[in-house]
Amino acid sequence: xxxxxxxxxxxxxxxxxxxxxxxxxxxxxxxxxxxxxxxxxxxxxxxxxxxxxxxxxxxxxxxxxxxxxxxxxxxxxxxxxxxxxxxxxxxxxxxxxxxxxxxxxxxxxxxxxxxxxxxxxxxxxxxxxxxxxxxxxxxxxxxxxxxxxxxxxxxxxxxxxxxxxxxxxxxxxxxxxxxxxxxxxxxxxxxxxxxxxxxxxxxxxxxxxxxxxxxxxxxxxxxxxxxxxxxxxxxxxxxxxxxxxx
Amino acid sequence: xxxxxxxxxxxxxxxxxxxxxxxxxxxxxxxxxxxxxxxxxxxxxxxxxxxxxxxxxxxxxxxxxxxxxxxxxxxxxxxxxxxxxxxxxxxxxxxxxxxxxxxxxxxxxxxxxxxxxxxxxxxxxxxxxxxxxxxxxxxxxxxxxxxxxxxxxxxxxxxxxxxxxxxxxxxxxxxxxxxxxxxxxxxxxxxxxxxxxxxxxxxxxxxxxxxxxxxxxxxxxxxxxxxxxxxxxxxxxxxxxxxxxxxxxxxxxxxxxxxxxxxxxxxxxxxxxxxxxxxxxxxxxxxxxxxxxxxxxxxxxxxxxxxxxxxxxxxxxxxxxxxxxxxxxxxxxxxxxxxx
Numbered sequence: 005x006x007x008x009x010x011x012x013x014x015x016x017x018x019x020x021x022x023x024x025x026x027x028x029x030x031x032x033x034x035x036x037x038x039x040x041x042x043x044x045x046x047x048x049x050x051x052x053x054x055x056x057x058x059x060x061x062x063x064x065x066x067x068x069x070x071x072x073x074x075x076x077x078x079x080x081x082x083x084x085x086x087x088x089x090x091x092x093x094x095x096x097x098x099x100x101x102x103x104x105x106x107x108x109x110x111x112x113x114x115x116x117x118x119x120x121x122x123x124x125x126x127x128x129x130x131x132x133x134x135x136x137x138x139x140x141x142x143x144x145x146x147x148x149x150x151x152x153x154x155x156x157x158x159x160x161x162x163x164x165x166x167x168x169x170x171x172x173x174x175x176x177x178x179x180x181x182x183x184x185x186x187x188x189x190x191x192x193x194x195x196x197x198x199x200x201x202x203x204x205x206x207x208x209x210x211x212x213x214x215x216x217x218x219x220x221x222x223x224x225x226x227x228x229x230x231x232x233x234x235x236x237x238x239x240x241x242x243x244x245x246x247x248x249x250x
Numbered sequence: 251x252x253x254x255x256x257x258x259x260x261x262x263x264x265x266x267x268x269x270x271x272x273x274x275x276x277x278x279x280x281x282x283x284x285x286x287x288x289x290x291x292x293x294x295x296x297x298x299x300x301x302x303x304x305x306x307x308x309x310x311x312x313x314x315x316x317x318x319x320x321x322x323x324x325x326x327x328x329x330x331x332x333x334x335x336x337x338x339x340x341x342x343x344x345x346x347x348x349x350x351x352x353x354x355x356x357x358x359x360x361x362x363x364x365x366x367x368x369x370x371x372x373x374x375x376x377x378x379x380x381x382x383x384x385x386x387x388x389x390x391x392x393x394x395x396x397x398x399x400x401x402x403x404x405x406x407x408x409x410x411x412x413x414x415x416x417x418x419x420x421x422x423x424x425x426x427x428x429x430x431x432x433x434x435x436x437x438x439x440x441x442x443x444x445x446x447x448x449x450x451x452x453x454x455x456x457x458x459x460x461x462x463x464x465x466x467x468x469x470x471x472x473x474x475x476x477x478x479x480x481x482x483x484x485x486x487x488x489x490x491x492x493x494x495x496x497x498x499x500x501x502x503x504x505x506x507x508x509x510x511x512x513x514x515x516x517x518x519x520x521x522x523x524x525x526x527x528x529x530x531x532x533x534x535x536x537x538x539x540x541x542x543x544x545x546x547x548x549x550x551x552x553x554x555x556x557x558x559x560x561x562x563x564x565x566x567x568x569x570x571x572x573x574x575x576x577x578x579x580x581x582x583x584x585x586x587x588x589x590x
Contacts, residue, residue, distance in 0.1 A: 091321055
């Protein structure tokens with residue numbers, strides 16, 4: 005009864021968020037235009053080496069797709085008091101957060117889902133290991149969405165959520181191998197890169213699309229993303245619980 | 251109304267079922283750094299009772315509600331709500347209570363129906379009962395014709411009605427209402443009060459905070475007054491009024507609005523208040539003062555249209571017990587609404 009109530013709560017929060025926020029026509033059109041314009045910009049600027057770039061662009065679509073709307077949704081609900089409605093409901097704070105994180109995951113999945121066929125058709129990318137590709141993409145979306153939730157529960161204003169999101173997003177785009185391979189960066193930056201979740205996402209997606217990989221490489225990257233997901237969910241839960249003592 | 255609620259009771263060794271109170275608070279305390287927002291309060295609310303929780307702004311009313319519904323952790327003390335501990339079993343408490351917050355915080359982008367549907371799902375109303383329950387609630391709140399309207403498009407009064415409906419959709423045992431009629435027009439406020447009265451007759455326990463003392467006087471079976479985090483009195487409205495009933499009050503409706511000179515003369519007879527052509531005189535000896543009052547008025551050519559001796563109002567008791575000035579009392583009412 006307890007678990008089914010928690011799962012039911014997660015599902016209903018997810019569906020409510022999709023209905024109230026994510027699946028609005030302006031968001032859907034942005035979700036299609038963003039990956040399309042991004043891909044076209046790279047295709048027209050420099051048509052060579054696009055296959056190497058494709059995993060990074062998918063990861064980039066994932067990070068913007070998950071964190072942009074989710075941070076706004078959670079902060080908006082905090083501001084107008086409707087997040088309190090969910091805190092009043094008979095479900096745990098963890099389930100509440102999982103419901104919220106899944107909303108960002110689905111929206112990020114839609115945007116990445118547009119990016120995948122674009123990179124296949126326009127860039128000639130091939131998915132050599134579909135299980136690794138989709139598994140690591142889903143884990144990437146969940147991890148980055150959990151990062152968005154952590155940012156949102158830590159601030160009070162929507163603009164603060166955007167600013168703090170950018171504080172993580174842009175350094176990750178430049179440090180995590182989206183454009184420049186991590187190995188080509190100075191050692192200090194490599195260390196920083198391996199402290200960021202997107203590095204493992206790009207690595208895993210690259211292994212699934214370009215490089216023939218053994219078992220160990222994918223497992224390390226997936227394991228690292230799992231650790232980040234757990235840490236961010238735990239941190240978000242802690243922040244939200246702490247707000248209840250205030 | 252209690253279709254989904256579970257009534258809790260204690261069975262003694264003699265097999266007698268003793269009904270637990272709906273809310274039992276013992277030594278509840280909340281600190282914010284050095285500030286003591288709620289200071290060691292204890293009270294009980296019976297099942298099916300409409301209980302008023304009054305106090306000036308910042309007295310600790312909302313903090314108390316937030317602790318009882320699991321939005322804030324108490325620094326100390328315990329409380330049982332609907333038979334479950336707020337510190338050890340808060341999910342079970344949440345399942346059994348409905349909350350009407352001070353702000354109308356449902357989802358603007360969802361219709362009235364979808365908001366209620368979401369709340370019914372979140373509170374585990376059985377799937378087969380949801381539609382009929384939502385229809386029943388919408389009809390009792392006269393919202394059926396607006397069920398497809400987006401919440402964000404509704405007027406303030408209608409939003410409050412939907413928020414109350416949302417708090418009741420899972421037929422809670424206890425409903426917490428934080429200033430439910432604040433800022434509403436007279437008609438909407440009256441409609442909401444009628445709903446609250448109806449709830450009281452349907453055996454739902456109502457825990458109500460309000461700035462409108464007359465509202466509490468009419469709706470509540472018992473009232474607790476909280477000042478600076480401490481409960482100064484908890485009793486029936488009548489008994490609270492009796493506590494300050496030291497001096498009788500003569501209330502007179504005059505034929506005209508009295509001028510300054512007349513008011514000066516009348517104030518010699520006792521503590522005088524006036525509003526338009528109505529005067530209230532708190533006197534030591536009503537028999538003697540009545541004669542003097544009539545003489546004074548007739549000597550100024552003023553006739554009396556109605557005359558009575560009255561007991562202090564709950565508002566006067568509140569002002570005396572909380573030590574609030576009438577000006578602050580008026581300011582806290584916000585001048586938005588008067589009792590109709």
